[in-house]
Amino acid sequence: MAVTPSAAPQARRAVETAVADENVADDARILAVNTGSSSLKVALYRAKQGSESLELRAEAERIGARDGRLRLAEGRGKAPGKTRGKDSDWAQLDLPDHAAALVAVLERLRRMGHAGRLLAVGHRIVHGGSLYREPVRIGPEVVGVLKGLVTVDPNHTPQALSAVEATAREFPSVPQVACFDTAFHARMPRVARLFALPRTLSDEGILRYGFHGLSYEYVMHELRRIDPTAAEGRVIIAHLGNGASMVAVRGGVGLDTTMGFTPTGGLAMGTRSGDLDPGVLIHLLRSRRMEVDVLDVLVNEESGLLGVSGTTSDMRQLLVRAGEDRRAAEAVDLFCYLAKKHLGALVAALGGLDTLVFTGGVGEHAAPVRERICAGLGFLGVALDAAHNANHESVISVPGSRVTVRVVPTDENLMVARHTRRLISRKE
16 A cells, blocks of 8 residues: 655645754754664764754674674764774674664763753665655554565665664654655656566566665755756766665656666666576576575675675775776676666656766765766766866866766765654654
8 A cells, every 4th residue: 555645845844844843952863873784874963953963973884793893983074984994993892783783872872971862763764665655753553564575675674673673672762763765766657667567566566666765865955955957957866886776867856766676676786786687587596496595695795796806896996906807897897887878778768968966985986987987978968077087076077068977975864864853843
């Protein structure tokens, strides 16, 4: 059963939120929680006067392994998630699961005096299925729906649920909000959401949902601030990182995206295969009698850059090795080729291109990758300024070119905090 978005105009929502924000204490805190398959990122914000001010970031890595580790950084200094940091920045901890990692972060927040005015906790939830098209307050019904999506997204949903349950134990009276990566794509045209499968399957919810929506939403918010006219035009955003996807946006609405039913589809990624001929999977099931779980590990954890290179999923290391390691070079070549091919398809869906935005860890920091993806796209009006690209400037296209190419750092945690503040403020 689908949930129809509220018909209230955005302007009225903005007024309601602004009025409600007057009742939010200036020292109230919002915690944004972002769970990965083996990592956890947390950001603490002070909510005041309709905005969010970052106070602290925390990151846990290698969850479930023997060498788990955790680090915290104050304010907007050397923030986890933006740089790997020195080994001395990390505290070695036993982190058997995501709940243990989050509890370790929460305990440190208490000791530092940050948790006393916690207004709400927002969670990035990767898959919202067909039911959730906007952020919702988490209750038993929402938890039940998310548990039903575990089989669809077993690499993210269980970890997110673990964090929700740990938060409820530590702060039972603090409201929690689910913010969905799929929500941004909920208005895609139906034809872009369909697979060419029997209609009974689409009726059951086997559709293209799209992901990285919180990142895309943040980038579009920034683009509206920087260039409102461009934000209403034909935009492609390339979120390139360990997980990678692209979205085509026109008039502020997503028209198509590269990921589909799960985050495995679309572009080649760090360890995910991206799009595959389904016959490959059928062949592996028949010829090797692969178990489903083994096949899941193959396409989600052993493929992509890691699978092709045979050594690493880290684009930085692959670019360094590419000159003397043929397999590393081939992995980079394939990543860029497939990204360019998908970019061309999205341009066709848009009927042209006005603005191309790179974001995500690779998109923001790997100038050679941006250069290779854009090479040969002069017929679309894409022309990079080599010096601007090498310096990671905000605009990396040649002045006066038909397509403006930008680099816009993303911030999914801030988007979660914004949604959480607004939803809680309206409820209040």
